[in-house]
Amino acid sequence: MLCWFNGNFIDEKELFISPFDHGYLHGIGFYERFRTYNGQVLLLEERFNRLCNALNNFRIPMPYTIRDIQNVIKELWLAASREDSIFRVNVSAGETDDTLAPKYKNPNVIIYRIPLIERTRGLEKDAMWLKTTRNSPEHSVRYISHNFGNNILASFEVQNLETTEGLLLNSKGHIAEGITSNIFWSRDDILYTPSLTTGIIPGITRQWVIHTAKRLGYRVIEDIFFQHELLHAYECFVTNSIEELVPISNIGRTRFLGEEGPIYKRLHQAYIEEIIQLMKRG
Structure with missing residues (x-):
């Protein structure tokens, strides 16, 4: 290579x-x-x-x-x-x-x-809560660094990361992020995502979703949340730079709209349009 x-x-x-x-x-x-x-x-x-x-x-x-x-x-x-x-x-x-x-x-x-093993766009994953706790960042903002041990420990709990995303809580019990992703959920046309103060990575795709959702007229709330608040959501999805926007079908017995989630569908289409424009410019 x-x-x-x-x-x-x-x-x-x-x-x-x-x-x-x-x-x-x-x-x-x-x-x-x-x-x-x-x-x-x-x-x-x-x-x-x-x-x-x-x-x-x-x-x-x-x-x-x-x-x-x-x-x-x-x-x-x-x-x-x-x-x-x-x-x-x-x-x-x-x-x-x-x-x-x-x-x-x-x-x-x-x-x-x-x-790159391309994943079918819009293909749902399920998710699970992990026992591993998201560690605290050494700086006020978490960096993508060589210190990746916390994520590796978390990955041992998931049998297949291709089909399942593991969700981490921080040491205070707040929803943090996935092993390889940032997390979003919605209810009543409001999009929720954990605040950077929970110790999560400030994902580039995460930030794109926040800006685009606001541009499309959605209210976006970045805050501190506990598990039960996510479990009352209608839809849920995760984001990263490789898999893009991935709909979540369920967390255990709690089911979501998955790929049929209206906010997910609108944002996903906007992301595809962004990619098309990028390729045209190239």
């Missing part, structure tokens, strides 16, 4: 990082993971800015521009015979003195692709 490492295209077998990189030693590394549509990335600027915000807070420089990243993705897409894929842009802190006040000057930046 062809990868891009610190400015050069190399084969994956030639890609090595020092064990003294703080991404390995201390988990100081951040990434963005998304899919392409005809070689284009939806909401790339928002994803790049989220990555840079995380790096800035840990005083890690980003040596490349969004245009650089865009060009690399296009080259890897072309090298894969124009096959749309999942891409990961990974930035680890790099080697430095093992001190409590490190100065990160030479981060390691890797971009690579993973084959």
Whole structure:
């Protein structure tokens, strides 16, 4: 597999990082993971800015521009015979003195692709509450980082993530998010989603849904919620950058409208239209 490492295209077998990189030693590394549509990335600027915000807070420089990243993705897409894929842009802190006040000057930046197994749009999943608790973020906002252990522990509770999403509560018992997603539900034409104060990832697709729902005239409430409030919803869906908007059919014995949910259907169609416009621009 062809990868891009610190400015050069190399084969994956030639890609090595020092064990003294703080991404390995201390988990100081951040990434963005998304899919392409005809070689284009939806909401790339928002994803790049989220990555840079995380790096800035840990005083890690980003040596490349969004245009650089865009060009690399296009080259890897072309090298894969124009096959749309999942891409990961990974930035680890790099080697430095093992001190409590490190100065990160030479981060390691890797971009690579993973084959995309496309899921049928609108295909429902079921969901289940997990025993694993969503851990608290180390910063006021949770970053997508190398510290992914909490999600891995949660995934052990789910037999098949292709058909089931595991839902996490935080340490206070508030609804947080899915293992790989943000969560929404609706009742009486009002769309609900957990607040960022619950410790969830500020998903890019999540933010798109919030903005689009408001534009379409829906009231959106971001707040702190308990399980019983979701269980009284009419419809429920989850979002992420790979699977897009996924309707939830049930949580245990509680059933929802699934793919027939009216708010889900309207937002899902708007998301497809956004993708079509992106592909036209490409």
